[in-house]
Amino acid sequence: MKIDNSLPLEYSTEENRLKILGFWIFLGAEIALFSTLFTVYFVLVNGVGNGPSPKDIYELKMVLIQTFLLLTSSFTIGLGIHAMRLGLKKAMMTFFIITLVLGLGFLVFEIEEFITYVHEGATIQTSGFLSSLFTLLGTHGLHVTFGLFWGTAILMQVKKQGFTPETTNKSFIFSLYWHFLDVVWIFIFSFVYLKGLM
Amino acid sequence: MKQLFPVSHVMGFVFSLVLSLVALTVVFYDMSYAMGMTILLITAFAQASVQLLMFMHMGESKDKVTLYTNIAYALFVGVFTILGSLLLLVWDI
Amino acid sequence: MKWDEFFVFTHDPMLFAAMISIVLGGLAIFVGLTYFKKWGYLWTEWLTTVDHKRIGVMYILVALVMLFRGGVDALLMRAQSAVPENGLLNAQHYNEIFTTHGLLMILFMAMPFIIGLMNVIIPLQIGARDVAFPRLNAVSFWLFAAGAALLNISFVIGGSPDAGWTAYFPLASLEYSPTVGNNYYSLALQISGIGTLMTGINFIVTILKMRAPGMTLMKMPMFTWSVLITNVIIVFAFPVLTVALALMMLDRQFGTQFFTMSNGGMDMLWANLFWVWAHPEVYIVILPAFGIYSEIISTFARKNLYGYKSMVVSMVAISLLSFLVWAHHFYTMGQGVMANSIFSIATMAIAVPTGVKMFNWLFTLHKGKITFTTPMLYSLAFIPIFTIGGVTGVMLGMASADYQYHNTMFLVAHFHYVLIPGTVFAVIAGFHYWYPKVFGYQLNERLGKLGFWLITISFNVAFMPLFILGLNGMTRRMYTYSEETGFGPLNMLSFVGALGLALGFIVLVYNIYWSARYSPRDTSGDPYDARSPEWSTHSPVPVYNFAIVPTINSLDAFWYAKKNKAPFFEGKYEPIHMPSNSGQPFLMGVAFCFWGFFMVFSWWIPAIISALGIFATMIYRTFERDHGYYISVEEIERTENALRGDKQ
Numbered sequence: 001m002k003i004d005n006s007l008p009l010e011y012s013t014e015e016n017r018l019k020i021l022g023f024w025i026f027l028g029a030e031i032a033l034f035s036t037l038f039t040v041y042f043v044l045v046n047g048v049g050n051g052p053s054p055k056d057i058y059e060l061k062m063v064l065i066q067t068f069l070l071l072t073s074s075f076t077i078g079l080g081i082h083a084m085r086l087g088l089k090k091a092m093m094t095f096f097i098i099t100l101v102l103g104l105g106f107l108v109f110e111i112e113e114f115i116t117y118v119h120e121g122a123t124i125q126t127s128g129f130l131s132s133l134f135t136l137l138g139t140h141g142l143h144v145t146f147g148l149f150w151g152t153a154i155l156m157q158v159k160k161q162g163f164t165p166e167t168t169n170k171s172f173i174f175s176l177y178w179h180f181l182d183v184v185w186i187f188i189f190s191f192v193y194l195k196g197l198m
Numbered sequence: 199m200k201q202l203f204p205v206s207h208v209m210g211f212v213f214s215l216v217l218s219l220v221a222l223t224v225v226f227y228d229m230s231y232a233m234g235m236t237i238l239l240i241t242a243f244a245q246a247s248v249q250l251l252m253f254m255h256m257g258e259s260k261d262k263v264t265l266y267t268n269i270a271y272a273l274f275v276g277v278f279t280i281l282g283s284l285l286l287l288v289w290d291i
Numbered sequence: 292m293k294w295d296e297f298f299v300f301t302h303d304p305m306l307f308a309a310m311i312s313i314v315l316g317g318l319a320i321f322v323g324l325t326y327f328k329k330w331g332y333l334w335t336e337w338l339t340t341v342d343h344k345r346i347g348v349m350y351i352l353v354a355l356v357m358l359f360r361g362g363v364d365a366l367l368m369r370a371q372s373a374v375p376e377n378g379l380l381n382a383q384h385y386n387e388i389f390t391t392h393g394l395l396m397i398l399f400m401a402m403p404f405i406i407g408l409m410n411v412i413i414p415l416q417i418g419a420r421d422v423a424f425p426r427l428n429a430v431s432f433w434l435f436a437a438g439a440a441l442l443n444i445s446f447v448i449g450g451s452p453d454a455g456w457t458a459y460f461p462l463a464s465l466e467y468s469p470t471v472g473n474n475y476y477s478l479a480l481q482i483s484g485i486g487t488l489m490t491g492i493n494f495i496v497t498i499l500k501m502r503a504p505g506m507t508l509m510k511m512p513m514f515t516w517s518v519l520i521t522n523v524i525i526v527f528a529f530p531v532l533t534v535a536l537a538l539m540m541l542d543r544q545f546g547t548q549f550f551t552m553s554n555g556g557m558d559m560l561w562a563n564l565f566w567v568w569a570h571p572e573v574y575i576v577i578l579p580a581f582g583i584y585s586e587i588i589s590t591f592a593r594k595n596l597y598g599y600k601s602m603v604v605s606m607v608a609i610s611l612l613s614f615l616v617w618a619h620h621f622y623t624m625g626q627g628v629m630a631n632s633i634f635s636i637a638t639m640a641i642a643v644p645t646g647v648k649m650f651n652w653l654f655t656l657h658k659g660k661i662t663f664t665t666p667m668l669y670s671l672a673f674i675p676i677f678t679i680g681g682v683t684g685v686m687l688g689m690a691s692a693d694y695q696y697h698n699t700m701f702l703v704a705h706f707h708y709v710l711i712p713g714t715v716f717a718v719i720a721g722f723h724y725w726y727p728k729v730f731g732y733q734l735n736e737r738l739g740k741l742g743f744w745l746i747t748i749s750f751n752v753a754f755m756p757l758f759i760l761g762l763n764g765m766t767r768r769m770y771t772y773s774e775e776t777g778f779g780p781l782n783m784l785s786f787v788g789a790l791g792l793a794l795g796f797i798v799l800v801y802n803i804y805w806s807a808r809y810s811p812r813d814t815s816g817d818p819y820d821a822r823s824p825e826w827s828t829h830s831p832v833p834v835y836n837f838a839i840v841p842t843i844n845s846l847d848a849f850w851y852a853k854k855n856k857a858p859f860f861e862g863k864y865e866p867i868h869m870p871s872n873s874g875q876p877f878l879m880g881v882a883f884c885f886w887g888f889f890m891v892f893s894w895w896i897p898a899i900i901s902a903l904g905i906f907a908t909m910i911y912r913t914f915e916r917d918h919g920y921y922i923s924v925e926e927i928e929r930t931e932n933a934l935r936g937d938k939q
Contacts (some may be wrong), residue, residue: 011259018424018500018501021261021425022493024261025268025496028268029491031272031273032530033533033534035279035280036531036534036567037529039283039537040549040560042284042547043284044556044557044560047548047555047557049556052555060225067918069215071215072211074253078210078252086202104296124541124878125545125547126545127555128419130218131548131549135537135538135547153910153913176254179249179250180254183249186214186249189218189239190221190241194225194238216489273528278614285629286563286630
């Protein structure tokens, strides 16, 4: 395997560069996926049937906590990659662990929010609006959940193998994924919650 | 310790918090729908750019033209899917 | 669920016969493999392969089987409507058959045939040794195969989807389609769709990053360009299908309200999402066809492709426009005049880049030294026949006129006139054209031409009457009609055409058999004196594709190297890095197939266990450390000498 030492380790082999580009294109597909979910939400947001409307159920406090947790986790994983480029394994792992813990925190609050909705009689089966809301949030939440497992698997490899072209490549790609989930959340925050409460 | 917190990342984080606060104004101040949506669109896309450029290092690799094209294409498809669907199913024109 | 709802083949003698033939066929394969001790060969050489050429061959093999399945559906449909008040099929069976015909032909025949050709040819055409992600490529194939298997199981277990390949709501909802048929629809398409998405990513990266030195984007062969654009469309269109199918599954199996007509749902949203994906899908199956025709026409006209740049520009334009025209599939759904007008104009605009391409092919032929080989005949027939399809498409694209044509046989005739000369002729032409590259011998020309004439003439006999029937008012998807309508004679004519088409395809299959036995070996690797780099290596292609990666300094560099007697390959052998085979993609496909099957019947516990199986294959993959292997210089020399030795 040819290693180009002038580049950061995660870009150092041809295979690594292919994987990073491939993952970016995958993120392009993810944009299309979430755009479609947003389409569904925007089309159905007024289809409340006999159920509650957005204003009835959205709670700003919960949303702000989730937003803060996810924004911060996006910041810490960025720091993790920065530490990785400096070759600081312990710092990198610490930042990654903080990121995953914040992600878990986000998920706990999201699930709590879902439980509150259900207690208020707003389930995924209630109305077109709620079906689209739960599906949009749920898809994002499932991505976060998947990310928690994926990130843990990568951390285990970094711990065992240290920084190699493979492990740094995986960590970097994971960071792209995590930042992207934050980007999606920004749009959910703005166009689902804030627009709904406007 | 200082080297662990590069200025660009800290700035990016501060930016995204500030932009979130600016977006929040649409809830707390009474404003027209058009005004609110304009604020949300600007803050959301600005925040997304912060993530893409400052955190995801979009411009650092040799493939950056491909990456920008890819995101532009995805946004093209996404925006037209949303607007077209609203045109067909919701807006009454 | 009762057992007779599960084993639906017990209801109907025709389905029962199908079930028996599936079981017997499966048994024959099993016994054959055991008798000839081929299980090990099958596993090591095919099921675990990550070689793009073999994956391509497997795609095409599945596509041919599905062509047969979809073709039988078509014959049954035409037979049913050949005479008025026919009782060959009942209404439900007819519904299932036109649904599966559409699904199989588009998603499990046209798509895999194209992806198969793509797999075999693209790395060769760009001078690469494999695709960017060989392992992912195998995953793509096995997910596709899992989806295909699932959809075919539906035929005998549980019942096929029966709401049309478009599966419009509310018809496809649980209320109006209570069988599990449409659960199969949502899950089978979902699984194979994920595979297709991965193919899209894989080929974009391959084409952008793995081209031979010197091959800039504007020096790529036209087929490579068309595949690049196609995969861009795949990457951005398939996520829409993923979402639409997930919502369908949620609506049918989890009681959500997306496409319901009460509680704030909107049934039209399904049609909207479906066509947001399905219109680009049309271009996904047609653009590679354009690429194939470009290769064949320039090869057999002995001229470089006319208007290369305008070809590229028009394809890029098509890729963007294809996302802006979806509403022309449902002008009559009740949206406003303004909306219809916008989509109508966008639709007619898309005819412009397509027209540009037509003229380019004609100018390529102009003053060319044309040889009429089988692939060339298909390409030449494509031009006028496809134009009929295109022109009727523009007729349908006018929103006001469409109120007259909508959902009539005129539409059915139109899209067959686009898809058959466009896609089917192209994949058959490509199949004949590249066959020697893969197998080392050509298909017989006489049989090929016989097949061509049978298929082309019968195609027109089968589908031209449908234009007239449509204008006379016959709607599509009617399982029967009364004699007074007067639709009888033209439908009978169409049935005769369908039989002719079937005969043509039998000749094609016979040609494969005949050529395998009697065709002389092509030792040159370049039987047509062709232009693009795939012809510069041996046939059949060695596992590493090129012993030395060529340097490309112009479009048609291989052609100019031959004309100038200049060497195409320069340099010396070096060890070649290759990816290792793996059983993980196959097992992942199997796990997906089981997961899909259990999901169809809402058997949650087994579904969860299968899902864990899917995750297990993923976890295995992330912890796996596999750096592939190297082919040594000595081994390359040995292989090359053997292949060259054959030539003398």
